[in-house]
Each structure stands twice: as structure tokens, then as C-alpha cells.
Amino acid sequence: MNLRKIAPLAGLVLLFALPLLPVPEFWITQLNYIGLFALVSAGLVLLTGVGGLTSFGQAAFVGLGAYTTAVLCTHYALSPWLGLLVGLAITAVVALMLALLTLRMSGHYLPLATIAWALSLNYTMANMEFLGKYDGIQGLPPIYFLGISLQDGRAIYYLIWVIALLAAWGLRNLLDSRPGRAIRALNGATTMAEAMGVSTFRYKVVIFVLAALLASVSGWLFAHLQRTVNPSPFGLKMGIEYLFMAVVGGVGTVWGAFVGAGVFKIIEDQLKEILPALLGSSGNFEIIVLGIVLVLIIKYAPKGIWPYATAALARWFPAEPRQRDWQDAAPLAARPKPAPKELLLDVDKVRKQFGGLVAVNDVSFQIHVGEIIGLIGPNGAGKSTTFNLISGVLPLSSGNVSFRGQAIGGKPSREIARSGMSRTFQHVKMIADMTVLENVALGGYLRSSKDTVQALLRLDREEEKRLFAEAERQLQRIGMGEQMFELAGNLALGPQRLMEIARALCTDPALLLLDEPAAGLRHKEKQALGDVLRQLRQEGMSVLLVEHDMEFVMGLTDRIVVMEFGTKLIEGTPEVIQASPIVRAAYLGTEH
Ligand code: ADP
Ligand code: MG
Numbered sequence: 121m122n123l124r125k126i127a128p129l130a131g132l133v134l135l136f137a138l139p140l141l142p143v144p145e146f147w148i149t150q151l152n153y154i155g156l157f158a159l160v161s162a163g164l165v166l167l168t169g170v171g172g173l174t175s176f177g178q179a180a181f182v183g184l185g186a187y188t189t190a191v192l193c194t195h196y197a198l199s200p201w202l203g204l205l206v207g208l209a210i211t212a213v214v215a216l217m218l219a220l221l222t223l224r225m226s227g228h229y230l231p232l233a234t235i236a237w238a239l240s241l242n243y244t245m246a247n248m249e250f251l252g253k254y255d256g257i258q259g260l261p262p263i264y265f266l267g268i269s270l271q272d273g274r275a276i277y278y279l280i281w282v283i284a285l286l287a288a289w290g291l292r293n294l295l296d297s298r299p300g301r302a303i304r305a306l307n308g309a310t311t312m313a314e315a316m317g318v319s320t321f322r323y324k325v326v327i328f329v330l331a332a333l334l335a336s337v338s339g340w341l342f343a344h345l346q347r348t349v350n351p352s353p354f355g356l357k358m359g360i361e362y363l364f365m366a367v368v369g370g371v372g373t374v375w376g377a378f379v380g381a382g383v384f385k386i387i388e389d390q391l392k393e394i395l396p397a398l399l400g401s402s403g404n405f406e407i408i409v410l411g412i413v414l415v416l417i418i419k420y421a422p423k424g425i426w427p428y429a430t431a432a433l434a435r436w437f438p439a440e441p442r443q444r445d446w447q448d449a450a451p452l453a454a455r456p457k458p459a460p461k462e463l464l465l466d467v468d469k470v471r472k473q474f475g476g477l478v479a480v481n482d483v484s485f486q487i488h489v490g491e492i493i494g495l496i497g498p499n500g501a502g503k504s505t506t507f508n509l510i511s512g513v514l515p516l517s518s519g520n521v522s523f524r525g526q527a528i529g530g531k532p533s534r535e536i537a538r539s540g541m542s543r544t545f546q547h548v549k550m551i552a553d554m555t556v557l558e559n560v561a562l563g564g565y566l567r568s569s570k571d572t573v574q575a576l577l578r579l580d581r582e583e584e585k586r587l588f589a590e591a592e593r594q595l596q597r598i599g600m601g602e603q604m605f606e607l608a609g610n611l612a613l614g615p616q617r618l619m620e621i622a623r624a625l626c627t628d629p630a631l632l633l634l635d636e637p638a639a640g641l642r643h644k645e646k647q648a649l650g651d652v653l654r655q656l657r658q659e660g661m662s663v664l665l666v667e668h669d670m671e672f673v674m675g676l677t678d679r680i681v682v683m684e685f686g687t688k689l690i691e692g693t694p695e696v697i698q699a700s701p702i703v704r705a706a707y708l709g710t711e712h
Contacts, residue, residue, distance in 0.1 A: 123437050135281060139274035148273050150385055152345060155280040157381035159338040161365040162287055162374055163331030168363065169371030170295065171327045172307030173223070174231040176359045177238030181332040183245055183354025184211045185339030190257040190349045191250070200263045204340045208333055214241075215332035219325040238359050246351040256350025263344045270344070280341055284378075287334055290576040291374045297575035298587065301562045303327055304551050311513060312549035316627065317537040317566035326572050335362075364410065368417050370424025372553075379426045387413065442555075442605060446585035446592070452567040454628050455540055457660050458524060462489045464631055464662050465541075470509045470519035470529075472502075472686075479505040481686040482519065487631065492653060492663040494673045494694075497683035498707060503666045504546050506683070507633050510664075511543045512536040524630065538566055542624035543633035546666070548616045552609025556600065556619050559608045560591035563626030594622040599648050613640035618649070625656075632656070632663045638672050650676050674698060682706065 139148055160178050168174050188210050189203025222233040246254050262271035263279065270276040294300045302323050305313035310320040343349050361384065369380020391406035399405060421428040458464060465487040472480040480502040487493050495503050508514040510521055512533035521529040528536050542563070550559050564587045570580035595604050598618045603611065608619060617637055624632055638646045646669065653663055653676060667673045673680065674694040682689045682697060684706045690697065697703055 124439070132285075136278070139277050145273060148277055150389070152273060152277055152280055154378070154381045154385050155277075155284040156338045156342050156345070157362065157365055157385060158378040159284050159287055159341075160335045160362045161369065161381055162284075162291055162377035163334035164362055164366040165371060165374055165377045166291055166294070166303070166327050167331040169366060169373070169376070170304055170307065171324065173324060173328065174363070175234040175328075175331070176231060176356060176363060177234035177241075178331065178335045178362045179354045179356070179358035180238040180241035181211055181215065181335035182339035182342065182358075183241065183349075183351070184214060184332075185336030186343035186349045186354065187245060187251055187257070187339075188336075189340050189343050190260055193260050194257055200261060200340070200344055203343075204337070207336050207340050211332050211336035212329055215329045216325065219328040223321065223324045223328060234359075235356060238356050242351055242355045245354060252350070254351060256348060258348045260343055260347045260349070262347070273345075276341070276345055280345075283337060283341065287337075288374050288378070293578045294572065294575045295374070297580050297584065298561075298565060298568050298570050299323065299326070299572045299575050301551070301554065301558055302565065304554060305562065309549055309551055311533075312545065313562070315511060315513060315533045315537055315543055316562050316623070317534045318562075319534060330572075361410075364414055366424075368414065368424055370426030370428070372423065373426050373430075376424045376426035379429075380424065383425065384410075444592075446589040449582070449585035449589040452564060452586050452590050452628070455630070458489045458630050460489050460660060462524075463487075464489050464491075464524060465510070465664070466520075466522045467506075467510060468520040468522070470506065470521060471517045472505050472509055472514060473517045478686050480509060483681075483683065483686075483688045484519075485681045485688065485691060487662050487664060489630075489662055490657055490660055491678045492657055492665060492676055494677035494680040495664060495666045495683065496668075496670075496673060496680060496697075497689070500685075501683040502686040503683055504635055505686075507543060507635050507664075507666065511541060511633055537627060540628070540630040541633065542627040542629035542631075544617065544620035544624055544635055544637060546635040548613070548620055550608045550616065550619065550623075552607065554608055555605050556595065556608050556611065557588060557591050557604040559619055560595055560604075560622045560626050561587045563594070563623035564590050565627075567626075567628060591622070591626055594625040595619075597625070598622045598652055599645075614642065614645055617641065618645075621649075621652075630660075630662065632661060634663060635666045636668065637665065638667055638669050646672055 138151065160182060164175065164178060185207040188207035189200055192198040192203040192206060193200055218237055222230060225233055245251055251257065262269050263276065264270065265279060268275065270279055295304065302313055302318040305318065306320055306323060313320050365380035365384045366377055368383055369378065370376025388406050388410065391409050395405040417425065463486060467483065467485050469482040469484050470480055471482050483506060495506065497503055505514065509516055512528065512531050516529050519529065520527060523539055523541055526539065528539065568583050568587055570583045574580045592601065592604060595601050598621055600615060600618050600622060603615060608616065611619065617640060621634065621637055638649060641649060650672060657663065665677065677694055679691060679693055680697045681691045682703050689706055690700055690702055
């Protein structure tokens with residue numbers, strides 16, 4: 121057995137044995153708070169670290185959970201467990217409303233909005249007669265579990281840590297799943313995820329609500345641990361401190377939340393003791409020191425402590441590669457193929473204006489089933505913009521596009537993906553810290569269905585195997601089977617482009633849009649890519665291809681559309697295009 125397997129098990133045994141050992145009450149209390157804080161900051165790992173949505177307002181959701189149970193247990197003498205359920209329900213409704221109101225905001229507006237509603241929720245708590253104003257509510261009962269009172273710190277310890285570890289288990293499951301890959305795309309790869317059929321807004325809402333629910337559970341435990349609630353632990357300062365924990369521990373990893381909570385709690389408490397003694401006066405000096413610690417960590421371990429520590433450990437105890445356990449998985453469903461020679465794509469006078477610039481000027485062309493069409497033209501001719509118009513990444517200024525007989529102009533890219541069109545991007549769009557295999561599996565999003573709750577509970581393993589089997593099959597086809605376990609961000613540009621093609625193929629498309637697929641490939645790799653595309657054509661796939669390598673284009677395509685300054689110059693077979701003086705003039709930049 122190696123340390124990687126023993127260490128977590130030993131940690132777990134120690135964690136649950138601690139209250140039985142003669143550990144001073146002080147440390148049990150510390151660990152109780154660390155568990156509570158870790159729950160909240162684990163939610164922030166998902167929301168901020170993975171999803172890229174910064175929230176300063178999590179403490180308000182902690183307060184929502186705490187106050188709900190306080191009111192129900194004291195005013196109405198209900199059971200704390202009912203307090204938990206109602207608290208979760210109220211938090212879910214409030215979080216959902218806030219999410220729908222604020223998550224469409226971009227950039228810095230979202231963090232500002234979280235500050236705004238955190239303050240208003242906190243003021244509400246502090247100013248309602250019903251909630252005891254600044255004094256809060258006293259006399260909460262302890263939680264009973266199977267008739268056992270969890271009044272004692274050593275008793276509630278078990279409840280806190282079972283919940284915290286269950287949350288960690290669930291979140292780690294989620295991040296390694298179909299919805300998890302979509303969530304991991306939220307921070308910087310939304311265009312790509314939408315093109316793979318993901319509703320990115322929906323997942324933003326999902327992680328926002330999940331993070332709020334974790335905070336709410338923490339508040340429920342906190343209320344019954346303290347047996348009293350008041351507004352001050354649920355203010356903006358605490359909201360900032362939760363974020364601090366997540367950042368310090370490692371904002372992208374679930375265990376980072378636990379490390380961050382531990383480091384924060386211990387440093388803060390020690391400082392509260394040491395600093396006044398050292399400085400001879402009392403005050404909130406620990407805030408200054410915490411600030412300095414934060415700056416140092418961001419400078420020397422910018423990903424946080426946990427990733428830094430695991431990277432150091434991995435040097436001595438390398439991770440075992442993921443088990444390849446999907447060989448026998450049933451194939452994913454395939455979509456019905458269009459009939460040969462059928463009109464597949466009809467681009468009808470599409471136009472795109474960026475302010476005064478007409479990037480695409482009433483361009484029309486058609487693709488029939490089983491054709492490879494080249495789209496060529498000098499830089500800035502409008503090829504990529506045309507791709508974006510067809511695939512729904514950009515809205516049309518005017519014109520129509522129909523695909524398989526259906527008008528798709530004006531539809532969002534995820535709807536168009538659903539109808540069987542897939543694409544790659546001129547500037548590779550991927551999730552750099554995911555493996556090649558996982559990136560490609562994102563292409564299978566629409567061919568699979570397991571969602572957040574199933575992923576949290578690990579009820580998605582069969583479908584995951586099918587997704588990974590399909591992803592591996594597409595990678596093998598494109599000649600990248602060897603690299604499937606590498607991190608996508610570590611690949612050279614050429615293989616990254618091939619990975620994008622495999623991802624697009626994983627969607628089981630009828631039409632493939634490839635924007636400069638051969639750029640960055642070596643001669644042999646280009647030949648192999650050409651062979652793959654010819655093979656796909658034989659299988660009834662159609663391809664629209666932007667490419668600068670003329671030898672590649674001429675040898676592969678059935679017809680070529682030439683663009684210049686946003687306008688279609690000419691369309692014809694490779695022979696016609698090669699012989700055309702107009703095309704030559706466009707490329708050489710001379711008048712004809
Ligand atoms: P190509 O792919 O043929 O090199 P593009 O379609 O990328 O050309 O660009 C066509 C023209 O549209 C260029 O002049 C480019 O600067 C402009 N353009 C492309 N995208 C945008 C945008 N989002 N906003 C403004 N102008 C753009
Ligand atoms: Mg381009």
C-alpha cells in the first residue's frame with residue numbers, strides 16, 4: 121500500500137477518534153468551527169474557485185439557515201430537523217431569486233451585487249423585532265439524533281464532520297462528472313460550452329444555489345452549537361473571511377476549503393491572543409495580519425496551500441493514472457444520419473456588422489450531405505465571423521441560415537448544437553486544467569443526461585463510462601489516444617486543435633465546422649488529419665473548413681468559397697479556384 125491510500129484513511133480515523141481521546145475542549149471547539157467554516161468555503165470553491173463567480177455574501181446564507189431554525193425552534197417549538205429542512209427551502213428560494221436577478225451581470229458587477237444583498241439581508245436580521253434585533257434569539261434547543269442529545273461539543277462534532285465530509289464527497293463527485301465538466305467551463309470557456317450544448321446560465325444558477333445551501337446547513341449547525349443567534353457573525357466581514365479561507369486553502373479544490381478554514385481559524389485565534397500581548401493594547405489587529413498572510417499566499421502559492429502541498433507530495437508519491445474501466449461500456453446513442461446528397465446547410469445572404477464595419481456582407485452558399493467545402497480568403501475576410509453566424513455564436517445582423525430544413529438563424533449556439541452541428545474554434549477553447557479525455561467528453565454532453573443531483577450522489581458511473589469510451593474512440597480516430605490522460609493545457613497547439621476536433625466529433629454531428637484545423641500541425645499530422653476527414657466524408661459527414669494551407673484545402677475539398685473584405689468573391693471546384701485570376705488577385709493584393 122502506498123501513502124496516497126493510507127494517509128486519507130488514517131486522517132479519517134484520527135478525525136473521528138479525536139473526541140474520544142483526552143483532547144482539550146479548546147481543540148474540539150476549534151475543530152467544530154473549522155468544520156462549519158469549511159462547509160461554507162467548500163461552497164465558495166465550487167462557486168468562485170471553479171465557477172469564477174465571486175461572492176462576498178455567503179455569510180448571509182449562513183444567517184438564513186441559522187435564523188430560520190432559531191425562529192422555528194424557539195417561537196414555534198418545532199424540531200431542529202424541521203428547522204434544517206425549512207432553512208434549506210427558504211435558502212433555496214432566496215438564492216434562486218438572487219441568482220436570477222444577478223447572475224446575468226458581468227465582470228465586477230456580480231461581486232458588488234453580492235455585497236449589496238449581503239448587507240441588506242444582514243440589516244434585515246438586525247432590524248426585525250421578530251428576530252430580536254441586535255440581541256438576536258436565545259435559548260435554542262440542542263439537536264437530537266436518534267434520541268441522543270448533541271448538546272456537548274464532542275457530540276455535535278460528529279454531526280458537523282459527517283456533514284462536512286459528505287459535502288466534500290458530493291462536491292468532488294460533482295466536479296468529476298458530466299455537469300461538473302460543464303461547471304468547470306464556466307470560468308472562461310462559456311462560448312465553447314454553449315457550442316457543446318450546455319446552458320451555462322443554468323449551471324451558474326445551480327452552483328450559486330448549491331453554495332448557498334451548504335452555507336445554510338453550516339448556519340443551522342452553528343445556531344444549535346451556540347444555542348443562540350445574533351446578526352454579527354452573518355455580516356459582510358464574515359463574508360469576506362469565508363472568501364479568504366477559500367483563497368488561502370486553494371480556491372479550485374474541495375480540500376483546499378478545509379485547509380483554508382483550518383489555517384484561518386487557528387491563525388485568527390492565536391493572533392487574538394498574541395497580538396494584544398505583543399502590542400500592549402487591544403484591537404482588531406488580527407485583520408491586518410490576515411491581510412498580510414493573504415498577500416503572501418497569493419504571491420508565493422497563488423493557487424492556495426492545498427494544490428501547492430499536493431504538488432510537492434506528488435513528486436515523491438506520484439498519482440496513479442486513472443483506471444481505464446470503460447472498455448465494455450455500451451455506445452452512446454447516435455443521431456439519425458441525413459440522406460446522401462440532401463441539402464444540409466443553406467446559408468442565405470447572411471450579414472454581420474460590427475458598428476460601421478461590415479464583417480460579413482450578404483454571403484450565401486450551400487452544403488450538401490457528404491461534401492467538404494472550403495472557406496478561404498485573406499486574413500480579416502470574415503471567415504471566422506461567418507462560422508460564428510452559422511453556429512449561433514454571434515447573432516445575425518440579417519439573412520437566414522437553415523440546417524436540415526429548419527431555420528436556425530437567431531437561435532443560440534446550444535440549440536444549434538442540438539440539431540447536429542458542431543465546431544472548433546480558430547483560437548482553441550478548452551478547459552486547460554482538465555485532461556484531454558475530459559475535454560473531449562464534454563462534446564458528449566447532449567448525448568448524455570445525468571444531472572447535478574445524480575452526479576453529487578455518484579449515480580452516474582455507467583453513463584460516465586459510456587462518455588469516456590466515446591471520447592477515447594474519437595481521440596483514437598484522430599490519432600491522439602496516447603495523450604488522453606494529459607492535461608489539455610500542457611499540449612502543443614497542434615494537438616490542442618486535434619483535441620477540439622475529437623470533441624466536436626464526440627457530439628455525433630452531421631456537419632462539422634473546422635476553423636483552421638491544420639494550423640500548427642506538422643506535415644505528417646496534416647496528412648493524417650486529411651485522411652480522417654476523407655474517412656468521415658465517406659461515412660456521410662459533411663465538413664465546412666477554413667484553412668490557409670492551400671495544398672491541404674485543394675487536395676481535400678469538393679468545392680471552395682472564397683471571401684474577401686466580408687464579401688463572397690467566387691465559388692467553385694478546387695480546379696476552378698486555382699485557375700481563377702480573381703482569387704489570385706485577392707491573395708496577392710493586386711487589382712485585377
Ligand atoms: P477571418 O477569420 O477571415 O480572418 P474574421 O471573421 O475574424 O476574419 O474578421 C472579419 C472582420 O471582422 C475583421 O476586420 C475583424 O477585425 C472584424 N471582427 C471580427 N470579430 C469582431 C468583433 N467581435 N467585433 C468587432 N469586429 C470584429
Ligand atoms: Mg479567422
